[in-house]
Amino acid sequence: MSEPLLQAVDLHCERDERMLFSALNFSIVPGTITRVEGPNGSGKTTLLRLLAGLHDGYSGRVLWRGEPRSARREEFLRNLLYIGHRPGVKPLLTPLENLQAIFAGRHPHSNEILRAALDSSGLAGFHNVPCQNLSAGQQRRVALARLLVSDEPLWILDEAFTAIDHRGVGNLEQLLVQRAASGGAIVLTTHHPLEVPGMQRVMLGQVI
Numbered sequence: 001m002s003e004p005l006l007q008a009v010d011l012h013c014e015r016d017e018r019m020l021f022s023a024l025n026f027s028i029v030p031g032t033i034t035r036v037e038g039p040n041g042s043g044k045t046t047l048l049r050l051l052a053g054l055h056d057g058y059s060g061r062v063l064w065r066g067e068p069r070s071a072r073r074e075e076f077l078r079n080l081l082y083i084g085h086r087p088g089v090k091p092l093l094t095p096l097e098n099l100q101a102i103f104a105g106r107h108p109h110s111n112e113i114l115r116a117a118l119d120s121s122g123l124a125g126f127h128n129v130p131c132q133n134l135s136a137g138q139q140r141r142v143a144l145a146r147l148l149v150s151d152e153p154l155w156i157l158d159e160a161f162t163a164i165d166h167r168g169v170g171n172l173e174q175l176l177v178q179r180a181a182s183g184g185a186i187v188l189t190t191h192h193p194l195e196v197p198g199m200q201r202v203m204l205g206q207v208i
Contacts, residue, residue, distance in 0.1 A: 002029045002030045002031065003029070003065065003066065004027035004028060004029050004063070004065075004066070005028050005029065005030060005064070005065060005079075005153060005154050005185050006027070006028040006051060006062065006063070006064060006069075006154060006185070006187075007026075007027045007028070007061075007062070007063040007066075008024055008025060008026050008027075008051070008060070008061075008062060009025060009060055009061040009062070009063060010023055010024070010025060010059075010060040010061065011023075011024040011025070011047075011050070011058055011059070011060035011061075011062075012024075012058060012059045012060055013043060013046060013047070013050065013057065013058040013059075014057070015043070015046065015057075020042065020043030020046055020047075021042070021043050021047065024047075024060070024202070026200070026202050028154070028185050028187055029185060030153065030183045030184065030185050031180055031181070031183050031184070031185070032180060032185055032186070032198070032199075032200055033176060033177075033180050033186045033188070033196050033198075033199045033200070034185075034186065034187045034188070034199070034200040034201070034202060035188055035189070035190065035194060035199055035200070035201050035202070036048065036187065036188070036189045036201075036202045036203070037189075037201055037202070037203045038203055044158075044189045045084075045085055045158055045189065047202075048082075048084075048156050048157075048158050048187065048188075048189060049084075049158075050062070051156055051187060052080060052082040052156045053069065053073065053076065053077065053080075054082070064076045078106065078152075079152050079153050079154055080152055080154050080155075080156065081146065081147070081150045081152040081154070081155045081156070082155075082156045082157075083143050083144070083146065083147075083155075083156075083157050083158065083160060084158045085158045085159050085162070087136075087139045087140050087142060087143040088143055089131045089139050089142045089143060090131065091130065091131050091132035092130055092131075092132060093130065093131060094127060094128045094129060094130055094131065095118050095123055095126055095127055095128075095129070095131060095134075095142045095145070096111065096114055096115065096118065096127045096128060098131060098142055099114045099117065099118070099142070099145060099146065099149075100114065102146060103146075103149070107149075107150070107151075109149055113149055114145075114149065115127055116148075117145040117146075117148040117149045118141075118142070118145050120145070120148055120171075121141040121142070121144055121145040121148065121168075121171075122138075122141050122167070122168060122171075123138060123141055123142065123145065126138060135163075136163040137163040137164050137165065137168070139163075140162060140163045140164055141164060141168065144160065144164070144168075144172065147172075147175055147179075148175070152184075153183070153184055153185060154184075154185050154186075154187070155179070155184060155185070155186045155187070155188075156186075156187045156188070157186065157187070157188040157189075158188070158189050159189055159190055159191065160172060160188055160190060161190050161191070161192040161194075162191075169192060173194065173196075176188075176196070177196060180196075
């Protein structure tokens with residue numbers, strides 16, 4: 001088996017004096033899809049934010065390639081793609097401008113590549129429309145277009161299937177399967193009935 005990219009070791013997290021999860025242990029290895037499950041309010045988004053380094057209200061350890069993530073934080077962030085529950089697009093920018101801004105810092109891509117990603121995400125003809133004029137589903141597609149041009153080994157996706165139509169759901173499922181088959185690791189939450197062969201499930205302290 002491949003060396004884990006990310007490991008959760010004895011994680012405990014409380015919110016408003018209520019335990020969200022306790023003694024949570026699991027590993028994320030290359031070539032896998034891991035689904036975090038649980039009822040609303042169980043801490044799924046909190047766990048994903050914790051894994052992405054965006055939430056520090058916990059005890060336990062998070063390891064990156066076998067070492068404390070805090071000791072390799074810059075390397076970890078370079079190798080992470082995180083898309084939260086909200087699409088995270090800037091409303092005054094167009095879809096193309098949003099992608100340009102996202103990738104400008106560390107992985108610049110040509111406009112041709114970015115336009116092709118938007119087209120493949122169902123946004124042909126909307127490249128230059130301000131995102132504030134797009135529907136919720138179209139804004140989600142802007143965020144998901146990142147997946148088509150990103151090569152980070154670890155993807156953390158919170159409710160990636162929200163607000164996209166049936167065709168978009170099918171395309172995203174296929175993309176995730178292909179990404180895992182090529183060696184990527186994906187951690188996600190979704191209310192969509194996703195069933196992928198070999199998918200790992202993390203549910204309130206246990207891995208199934």
